[in-house]
Amino acid sequence: MALIVQKYGGTSVGTVERIKAVAQRVVMTAQEGNSVVVVVSAMSGETDKLINLAHQITAAPGEREMDMLLSSGERVTSALTAMAVEAAGHKAISLTGRQAGIITDTVHTKARIEKIHGDRITKAVQDGYVVVIAGFQGVTEGGSDVTTLGRGGSDLSAVAIAAAIKADLCEIYTDVDGVYTTDPNIVPEARKLRKISYEEMLELASLGAKVLQTRSVEFAMKYNVPVVVRSSFNNNPGTLVAEEDTDMENVVVSGIAYDKNQAKVTVVDVPDKPGVAAQLFNAIASANIIIDMIVQNISSDGKFADISFTVPKTDSKKALEVAGAMAKELGAKRVDLREDISKVSVVGVGMRTHSGVAARMFQTLADHSINIFMISTSEIKVSCIIDLKFTELAVRVLHDTFGLAH
Numbered sequence: 001m002a003l004i005v006q007k008y009g010g011t012s013v014g015t016v017e018r019i020k021a022v023a024q025r026v027v028m029t030a031q032e033g034n035s036v037v038v039v040v041s042a043m044s045g046e047t048d049k050l051i052n053l054a055h056q057i058t059a060a061p062g063e064r065e066m067d068m069l070l071s072s073g074e075r076v077t078s079a080l081t082a083m084a085v086e087a088a089g090h091k092a093i094s095l096t097g098r099q100a101g102i103i104t105d106t107v108h109t110k111a112r113i114e115k116i117h118g119d120r121i122t123k124a125v126q127d128g129y130v131v132v133i134a135g136f137q138g139v140t141e142g143g144s145d146v147t148t149l150g151r152g153g154s155d156l157s158a159v160a161i162a163a164a165i166k167a168d169l170c171e172i173y174t175d176v177d178g179v180y181t182t183d184p185n186i187v188p189e190a191r192k193l194r195k196i197s198y199e200e201m202l203e204l205a206s207l208g209a210k211v212l213q214t215r216s217v218e219f220a221m222k223y224n225v226p227v228v229v230r231s232s233f234n235n236n237p238g239t240l241v242a243e244e245d246t247d248m249e250n251v252v253v254s255g256i257a258y259d260k261n262q263a264k265v266t267v268v269d270v271p272d273k274p275g276v277a278a279q280l281f282n283a284i285a286s287a288n289i290i291i292d293m294i295v296q297n298i299s300s301d302g303k304f305a306d307i308s309f310t311v312p313k314t315d316s317k318k319a320l321e322v323a324g325a326m327a328k329e330l331g332a333k334r335v336d337l338r339e340d341i342s343k344v345s346v347v348g349v350g351m352r353t354h355s356g357v358a359a360r361m362f363q364t365l366a367d368h369s370i371n372i373f374m375i376s377t378s379e380i381k382v383s384c385i386i387d388l389k390f391t392e393l394a395v396r397v398l399h400d401t402f403g404l405a406h
């Protein structure tokens with residue numbers, strides 16, 4: 001007997017047949033003696049369709065109206081799912097974000113949840129209802145305006161509701177079986193992970209983002225909500241994302257992540273004196289560019305430094321401009337941009353207690369003549385910037401080196 005939140009993504013409620021299948025699973029879970037709160041996404045493709053409609057009306061639709069528009073998709077599936085659960089033989093009631101008590105800030109189209117008044121949900125659960133809540137939406141304090149939580153936001157709705165009503169488990173139903181040791185499209189032998197820590201899940205975001213929105217993982221970590229990612233198309237057990245335990249520490253490496261959306265900017269021959277890095281990165285920050293890695297090398301005579309950093313490829317032109325202007329001001333020689341790079345990372349909480357992972361990673365890349373341009377490490381991750389064309393090879397050989405296959 002447990003209180004379970006089940007979130008169903010767009011493909012899981014993409015057709016009437018799929019909604020009926022969801023209802024079957026919900027009713028079965030309830031008949032096993034559990035209380036079930038369901039959170040639904042819009043039918044797959046629906047949110048994109050609505051965005052497209054808005055852009056046919058005007059190039060720059062107002063964000064308040066966008067929220068009114070986009071929140072309708074989840075309202076549709078919540079009502080249909082509640083009907084389907086009733087038809088499958090269990091009492092059910094649908095609630096919008098407002099009715100469910102989800103209060104957000106006022107930042108339209110990417111609002112943050114501030115609090116959840118869960119009493120109406122809890123009361124309905126106690127009265128024996130399956131409660132079906134429209135994901136992705138909330139209201140501002142006082143309920144005056146509808147907000148949405150950003151793309152993929154119904155994962156966050158589910159985790160936040162689970163935390164608010166103190167659910168025992170939050171199940172995220174999607175169209176894949178869980179989180180894998182790496183991208184199965186690159187390594188067919190990639191294995192589904194039985195469990196993984198919140199931190200690892202965040203580090204594997206480039207693989208996991210498709211299955212679990214990053215903000216929802218941060219929220220789950222903060223409130224310690226156990227999350228299971230699993231498929232609504234079968235009964236496989238999925239991947240548990242939870243607090244780190246000793247089991248997890250025994251696994252040194254849990255996965256290999258990669259990110260092809262990186263570009264490297266190098267400011268060459270910056271006079272080496274206090275304040276240059278501060279000036280350069282203040283300028284980059286003012287342009288709202290998010291930096292991932294930074295490496296500085298000092299020339300052998302100690303007079304000049306090369307400063308390299310990586311930015312999202314989408315910001316590379318802007319970064320080049322800003323760094324170019326700064327280079328002039330600082331008296332640096334020139335700025336180079338490389339876009340044909342990627343980041344490959346080895347991730348695992350076991351690195352806290354086991355040494356040698358970085359060395360093994362570098363050796364493996366060396367054995368395949370893959371040059372490393374930049375290196376960064378954290379407690380649970382080692383990342384290398386390499387040539388874009390070697391990404392798949394690097395992922396494959398690293399997956400092999402760390403014994404991650406079946």
Ligand code: ASP
Binds near residue numbers: 042
């Ligand atoms: N329907 C919204 C989207 O497509 C929210 C979600 O599915 O999580 O982004």
Ligand code: MG
Binds near residue numbers: 009010152155
């Ligand atoms: Mg999603």
